[in-house]
Structures are given as C-alpha cells and as structure tokens.
Amino acid sequence: MEVATHAADDASPGRGDDRSWTAVVDRVVGGAVENAAAALVAAEVVILFAGVVSRYVLHRPLTWSDELASTLFLWLAMFGSVLGIRANSHMRMTALVSKLTPARRDFFEALAVAGGLAFCVLIAYSAFEYAYEESFITTSALEIAGAWRASAFPVGIVLMALFALLRLARATSLPHALGALALTAAVALAFWLLGPSLKTLGNLNLVIFFVGVVGVAVFAGVPIGFSFALATFGYLALTTRVPTMVMVGRIDEGMSHLILLAVPLFVFLGLLIEMTGMARAMVQFLASLLGHVRGGLSYVLIGAMYLVSGISGAKAADMAAVAPALFPEMRARGAKPGDLVALLSATGAQTETIPPSIVLITIGSVTGVSIAALFTGGMLPGVVLAVGLCFVVARRYRNDDLSHVRRARWGEIGRAFVIAFPALALPFVIRAAVVEGVATATEVSTIGIVYAVLAGLLVYRQFDWARIRPMLIETASLSGAILFIIGAASGMAWGLTQSGFSRTLASAMTALPGGAATFMAVSILAFVVLGSVLEGIPAIVLFGPLLFPIAKAVGIHEVHYAMVVILAMGLGLFSPPFGVGYYAACAIGKVHPDEGIGPIWAYMLALLIGLIVVAAVPWISIGFL
Structure with a gap:
C-alpha cells in the first residue's frame, strides 16, 4: 500500500506550469477548502470542550452541542476527503503497481484518479437527491433544516470530482489521462449493458462485485474507499431495486457517526x-x-x-x-x-x-x-x-x-x-x-x-x-481519507447484509467444528489477511457487525474478541509485503523497505505468539472490567 502523503504539489509526469489555469484553480479553490477544513477542526474542539465544561463543571449541559458538532462533522469529513483527493492521500494498495515500469505506473496513477472520478460522477445525482430529501427534516435542538448538514455530501462530491480532474490534468501525461478515462468509461458501459443479465445471477453477483470488482480495483491502485464505493454502487444499481440514494444515506451514517x-x-x-x-x-x-x-x-x-x-x-x-x-x-x-x-x-x-x-x-x-x-x-x-x-x-x-x-x-x-x-x-x-x-x-x-x-x-x-x-x-486531510473509507465500507457492509450474506456467514461460522476455539482461530487468520489487504478500519466496519454477534453466540466475550481481532489486524497491517503500516515505518525512518524485511520476521513471530496467548487467556483482556 501507499503511505499517505500530504504534499499536493509532488512532481509528476505531465505536470503543468504553476501559472496555468489548472494551477490557479487548484490554488484558489484548494486554499478555500483548506481554510474551511481547518476552521471546522478548530470549531469542533471548541464546541466539544465547551460541552464538557458546561456539563461537568457548570452542571448546565449544552443541549445543542452534539447536534451542532454532528452537523459540522459531515462537512469536515467531506472537505477532508476533498483534500485527500487533492493531496493524493487516500489509502491505496500499490504493491503491484510499484513494480511496473515508470510509463505503466503513470497510467495506473491516472487510472486510480479516474476510478475516484467515476464514483463521483455516478453518485452525484443521488447525492443532490439525498440533500433535497433531508431538507424536509428539522433538527430537534437547533431547529434548522437537515439540508444544512446533508448538503455537505453533494458539495463534497462536486469538489472531489473537480480535484480529480485537476489531478489528471496536472499530475499525469495527457495520453495516460485520456486512456484511463476511456478505460473507466468502457468498463462502466460494459456493466450497464450487462445489467439485465446480472439480475438473473442471484448471489453470484456478490462474488462479481464484492470480490471481483473490489479486488481488481484495489490491486490496480484505486483508493480502497472508492473501490468499495464503486462495487457497492454497481451492485445496488445493476442487480437490485434499491435506490442509490439509500447508499448515500448509509455512507453518511457510516462516516459521520458522532463517536x-x-x-x-x-x-x-x-x-x-x-x-x-x-x-x-x-x-x-x-x-x-x-x-x-x-x-x-x-x-x-x-x-x-x-x-x-x-x-x-x-x-x-x-x-x-x-x-x-x-x-x-x-x-x-x-x-x-x-x-x-x-x-x-x-x-x-x-x-x-x-x-x-x-x-x-x-x-x-x-x-x-x-x-x-x-x-x-x-x-x-x-x-x-x-x-x-x-x-x-x-x-x-x-x-x-x-x-x-x-x-x-x-x-x-x-x-x-x-x-x-x-x-x-x-x-x-x-x-x-x-x-x-x-x-x-x-x-x-x-x-x-x-x-x-x-x-x-x-x-x-x-x-x-x-x-x-x-x-x-493535515488533520482534516488524513481524517477525511480515514472517514471516507469507513463510510464506503459501511455502505458495502449494508449491501452485504441486505443480500443475506450475513445470515449465510453466521450459519457457516456457527457450524464450524470445535466451537469457540475454531471460531477464534478462523477469525485470527481472516483478520490477519484483511488487515494486510484492506487495512484495519475498513475490515472492522465490514465484518465487525457480522462477526461480533457470532462471537457472543459461541461464548466469547465481546471485549476479548475485540482485542484478538485488533491484534490480528495489526499483525497484517504491519507485515510486509502488503501491510501499509510497515511502509509507513520505513518512510518515517527513511529506510528502504527491502532492508527491514529480513529482521522483521522474528518480531512478527513474537507478536504472533503473544496474540495466541491473548486469544487463549481471556482474563488478559477482560480481567479488569
């Protein structure tokens, strides 16, 4: 995976002059978004701290503080996602792309941007429709229309599309940019033409979209959040009767939960x-x-x-x-x-x-x-x-x-x-x-x-x-990348649940021989793999709501199970060759990744043994509850 970078002005093939119209638009609009995002982070700190002081010190709770914080939070999440597009800091899997020749790598860089742009174009109408529907809702404490909050989504989508286009124009060569756009459009058209046939395939569509589309997109270098979002949109739009506006609501709910x-x-x-x-x-x-x-x-x-x-x-x-x-x-x-x-x-x-x-x-x-x-x-x-x-x-x-x-x-x-x-x-x-x-x-x-x-x-x-x-x-940009992944994964998890996948998974996991011990072992293996490929947060959002109830049903304490799956994901997240945490450590230490691959395995073995001990002894996790 690629280590997040916050340098929006990295030198890349085909980059235009800083005095060109694209540079001016990037500077003016990007500066405005940066200022707004920075102000929102500062405002959230003030609002929440004021709520703590008012409630705990003055014993006079601010009834509107959580509602205002939640309203501003969606704007912060969307502006942060916009900055993530501008700075190219959305989490990606680049293990395969990085091995290509420079020319081919440049094409896949363009393809990654085109994938995000495709989602923005596809979801734009539904985003505006969602904001319009929310305008009929009045908030309880502030007594303002829900559109004040929900408008963040269409505004963010439009700005993400704008910066995706600017990135294609400034950071990739023109032939590669046009080729990536043409390939993305051709794939979208092919799926649309196959729509009637896909409806007859039933649950095979789960494999096509949530394994095939996600897998191809992730390994092609498309940011993980957009890979999830594209697969979910395609599944809902082409194989179900669910309005795609529902997906917008699920992404909103997932990425702007006050916690x-x-x-x-x-x-x-x-x-x-x-x-x-x-x-x-x-x-x-x-x-x-x-x-x-x-x-x-x-x-x-x-x-x-x-x-x-x-x-x-x-x-x-x-x-x-x-x-x-x-x-x-x-x-x-x-x-x-x-x-x-x-x-x-x-x-x-x-x-x-x-x-x-x-x-x-x-x-x-x-x-x-x-x-x-x-x-x-x-x-x-x-x-x-x-x-x-x-x-x-x-x-x-x-x-x-x-x-x-x-x-x-x-x-x-x-x-x-x-x-x-x-x-x-x-x-x-x-x-x-x-x-x-x-x-x-x-x-x-x-x-x-x-x-x-x-x-x-x-x-x-x-x-x-x-x-x-x-x-x-930097806080807004990094957080936006994280929160967009959570939102996209929440939408994908909802799609999987509606398809009946969760019931099938629950039946299969509870039927495993060996009871809790086998379930725990399978979970460890699954989350090590998921942690290395998807990164911890989207893996938790996707499979946490499905697996935690099963763990409880087979007699595993929820906190104990949480510790085990977090450590398993950490093991995958920080292990080469795919774990993004390992490459982040190399970037911070200014050491080439190849130098650490030999020494790391002894440490990883120690962590694996420790993980097994934590899994085998529940008291380590729940002894002080």
Missing part, C-alpha cells in the same frame, strides 16, 4: 504532542533510565510507543513522534537501519489495542461495544506483546558492546522524570476522564488537546503558532 469525531481530534492531538516536545520528553526520560543496558534504546522504543499510543491514537503520528528522537542515537550505537524500522513497525502492531486507538473507537461505533470497556481491556494485551518483543531484543542485542556508553546518574534520571512528568501524565488523564465519566470517548480528546496546549505553552515553552494551520489542514 468517529474522535478520529480527527486524536489525530490533531498526536500532532500537538510532537510539536510541543512532549513525546521527546517521554523518550528522553526512558532513555536515561534504560539507555545503558544492552538493547536499551530498543526497550525505550517499545515503551515509548506504548505510552505515546495512549495519547495520539494514530499509529503514523505515534511513530513520527518517537522515531526521530531515538533513531540517530540507535544508529550511533551500531543498530542496523533495517532492524530499526522492523522494530518500529512491530511496535506499531503491538500497540494497536492501547487506548485511545482509532480502531477501538471504530469498533465501539459499529458494534455497540462499550468504548470505556474497550479502553480498559486494551492495556494488558499490549503489555503481553511488548514482553515478546523484549525477548527478541534481548536475544538480538545480547553481545552489544556498551563500553562507550555512560550510565545516567540518578540525579539526571530524576530531572528527566520531572521534565517528562506532564507528558507521562497525559495518557492517564485521558483514560481517567473516560472511565470516570467526565467526558465521552469523543469529548476526551478535547481535554487532551487543551492539556497539550497548556503544557506546550507553560511547561515546555515549545509552541509554534505558525504550525497550527498546517496541522489543522
């Missing part, structure tokens, strides 16, 4: 942690404590990822906060670059269950499992996997020569602890606020943001106001 507002807010919090120096302070304290032992900085990396994961909730932000502080000294001590990114990738998988993980929030959103219970249950499984990684580190670095390394004195350790204490306290503040009922899992991120701002201004004296706007834009 998911935690996604952009925790992404922004992760960026704040890095900018204010809080992550560096934690790393320096751990380094002073363990830096003198063999493999000591590797243990620090494991511990730092555990702590930082409890703050930001976004793995890319976690790795970007920790790696730059540790890698230079680890290289100076003789660590090989490949081993560094292998361990960084493994720690990303290890900490997938550490709250407030975005995957935990997604599970709570789509399955109804208590997020407070998930936050509590996620702590110990991460420790179990950390122990396994530490064992590999101890074996790998047992012959290290540390004669040149000076052991920190107790006074230095104490000073480092005092400096790091505000940063070390933040994960516990966040978790305590959720568990004690001070704030919801969505609202608690705003407490973390305010805490980080105050710590950066008053304690660490490291707060660059000039970086706030770019951070807000």
Whole structure:
C-alpha cells in the first residue's frame, strides 16, 4: 500500500506550469477548502470542550452541542476527503503497481484518479437527491433544516470530482489521462449493458462485485474507499431495486457517526504532542533510565510507543513522534537501519489495542461495544506483546558492546522524570476522564488537546503558532481519507447484509467444528489477511457487525474478541509485503523497505505468539472490567 502523503504539489509526469489555469484553480479553490477544513477542526474542539465544561463543571449541559458538532462533522469529513483527493492521500494498495515500469505506473496513477472520478460522477445525482430529501427534516435542538448538514455530501462530491480532474490534468501525461478515462468509461458501459443479465445471477453477483470488482480495483491502485464505493454502487444499481440514494444515506451514517469525531481530534492531538516536545520528553526520560543496558534504546522504543499510543491514537503520528528522537542515537550505537524500522513497525502492531486507538473507537461505533470497556481491556494485551518483543531484543542485542556508553546518574534520571512528568501524565488523564465519566470517548480528546496546549505553552515553552494551520489542514486531510473509507465500507457492509450474506456467514461460522476455539482461530487468520489487504478500519466496519454477534453466540466475550481481532489486524497491517503500516515505518525512518524485511520476521513471530496467548487467556483482556 501507499503511505499517505500530504504534499499536493509532488512532481509528476505531465505536470503543468504553476501559472496555468489548472494551477490557479487548484490554488484558489484548494486554499478555500483548506481554510474551511481547518476552521471546522478548530470549531469542533471548541464546541466539544465547551460541552464538557458546561456539563461537568457548570452542571448546565449544552443541549445543542452534539447536534451542532454532528452537523459540522459531515462537512469536515467531506472537505477532508476533498483534500485527500487533492493531496493524493487516500489509502491505496500499490504493491503491484510499484513494480511496473515508470510509463505503466503513470497510467495506473491516472487510472486510480479516474476510478475516484467515476464514483463521483455516478453518485452525484443521488447525492443532490439525498440533500433535497433531508431538507424536509428539522433538527430537534437547533431547529434548522437537515439540508444544512446533508448538503455537505453533494458539495463534497462536486469538489472531489473537480480535484480529480485537476489531478489528471496536472499530475499525469495527457495520453495516460485520456486512456484511463476511456478505460473507466468502457468498463462502466460494459456493466450497464450487462445489467439485465446480472439480475438473473442471484448471489453470484456478490462474488462479481464484492470480490471481483473490489479486488481488481484495489490491486490496480484505486483508493480502497472508492473501490468499495464503486462495487457497492454497481451492485445496488445493476442487480437490485434499491435506490442509490439509500447508499448515500448509509455512507453518511457510516462516516459521520458522532463517536468517529474522535478520529480527527486524536489525530490533531498526536500532532500537538510532537510539536510541543512532549513525546521527546517521554523518550528522553526512558532513555536515561534504560539507555545503558544492552538493547536499551530498543526497550525505550517499545515503551515509548506504548505510552505515546495512549495519547495520539494514530499509529503514523505515534511513530513520527518517537522515531526521530531515538533513531540517530540507535544508529550511533551500531543498530542496523533495517532492524530499526522492523522494530518500529512491530511496535506499531503491538500497540494497536492501547487506548485511545482509532480502531477501538471504530469498533465501539459499529458494534455497540462499550468504548470505556474497550479502553480498559486494551492495556494488558499490549503489555503481553511488548514482553515478546523484549525477548527478541534481548536475544538480538545480547553481545552489544556498551563500553562507550555512560550510565545516567540518578540525579539526571530524576530531572528527566520531572521534565517528562506532564507528558507521562497525559495518557492517564485521558483514560481517567473516560472511565470516570467526565467526558465521552469523543469529548476526551478535547481535554487532551487543551492539556497539550497548556503544557506546550507553560511547561515546555515549545509552541509554534505558525504550525497550527498546517496541522489543522493535515488533520482534516488524513481524517477525511480515514472517514471516507469507513463510510464506503459501511455502505458495502449494508449491501452485504441486505443480500443475506450475513445470515449465510453466521450459519457457516456457527457450524464450524470445535466451537469457540475454531471460531477464534478462523477469525485470527481472516483478520490477519484483511488487515494486510484492506487495512484495519475498513475490515472492522465490514465484518465487525457480522462477526461480533457470532462471537457472543459461541461464548466469547465481546471485549476479548475485540482485542484478538485488533491484534490480528495489526499483525497484517504491519507485515510486509502488503501491510501499509510497515511502509509507513520505513518512510518515517527513511529506510528502504527491502532492508527491514529480513529482521522483521522474528518480531512478527513474537507478536504472533503473544496474540495466541491473548486469544487463549481471556482474563488478559477482560480481567479488569
């Protein structure tokens, strides 16, 4: 898969002059969308934090705050998706495309954009129809027409189509752009002509659209969210009588659930942690404590990822906060670059269950499992996997020569602890606020943001106001890419459910010999594969609502099952050759992916053993509930 990039102006074949009309449109319209998206992120922080203060401190709840936050959230999600198109940051599978010659790779880059454009064109009328239907609904608290909220969808679709066209014009050669558009149009026309025949095939259409179309599109490099959306639209439009406007509603419902507002807010919090120096302070304290032992900085990396994961909730932000502080000294001590990114990738998988993980929030959103219970249950499984990684580190670095390394004195350790204490306290503040009922899992991120701002201004004296706007834009772009995948996967999951697939799957899974143990083993295998191919969040949205009820029916606690499937997805997500997390670690560590493939397998084996232990011992996940 491709690591998300936020550089909209990457050099590509066929790119036009920055003074051309396409550049002017991109700059003017793109700048307006960036400003709007940044303002929406800031507004959501203010609204939700005001709600917490009003309810918990003043005991006078703001009855309109959730409704306003939800209204603005859909606009934020759609503008973020637009920025994702503009910056080419929608998640894609590029493992096969990257092996092609430059010319063919350029064609598939154009094809990826054309696929997204095709969906925007196909769904545009339904999006406007959906907004019109919502205009007859009046909200309960704000007493405004639902169209104020629902209009975000058609506006976002139009803007995504515009930036897809601009990207084709500016970032690919003209022959490849025209060829990609022609091929996309030909495929769409062929399916339309085959429509009457498809209606007679029954459930075989599930294979054609949700395996065939999705598989071909994903491996051709079309962004995952648009691959899901195209397959679902084709299935509904060509094989059922369901109006495609229903699909718009399902995408809306999936991507704008208020719980998911935690996604952009925790992404922004992760960026704040890095900018204010809080992550560096934690790393320096751990380094002073363990830096003198063999493999000591590797243990620090494991511990730092555990702590930082409890703050930001976004793995890319976690790795970007920790790696730059540790890698230079680890290289100076003789660590090989490949081993560094292998361990960084493994720690990303290890900490997938550490709250407030975005995957935990997604599970709570789509399955109804208590997020407070998930936050509590996620702590110990991460420790179990950390122990396994530490064992590999101890074996790998047992012959290290540390004669040149000076052991920190107790006074230095104490000073480092005092400096790091505000940063070390933040994960516990966040978790305590959720568990004690001070704030919801969505609202608690705003407490973390305010805490980080105050710590950066008053304690660490490291707060660059000039970086706030770019951070807000980056938050919106990354969140939009994530939320669009969730929305598209929600629509696809609904289509699968309506087809009767969920009942068939439930019957097959419950009929497996061996009961709960076999079901758990099959789930682990399935989610390792899904995590590597689809990435964790869409896999959870697609299969969580289907499999969690089955797990409960065969006697598996929902929180225990959640921990197992999250760790299984993490194993796939951070394993080469397909796992996007592995390539993100390589990008952050500035190491070629080939260098880490050898060293990573020992760490992955340790994680697999840890996963089996967590699956076999439910107490690890539910012992403190």
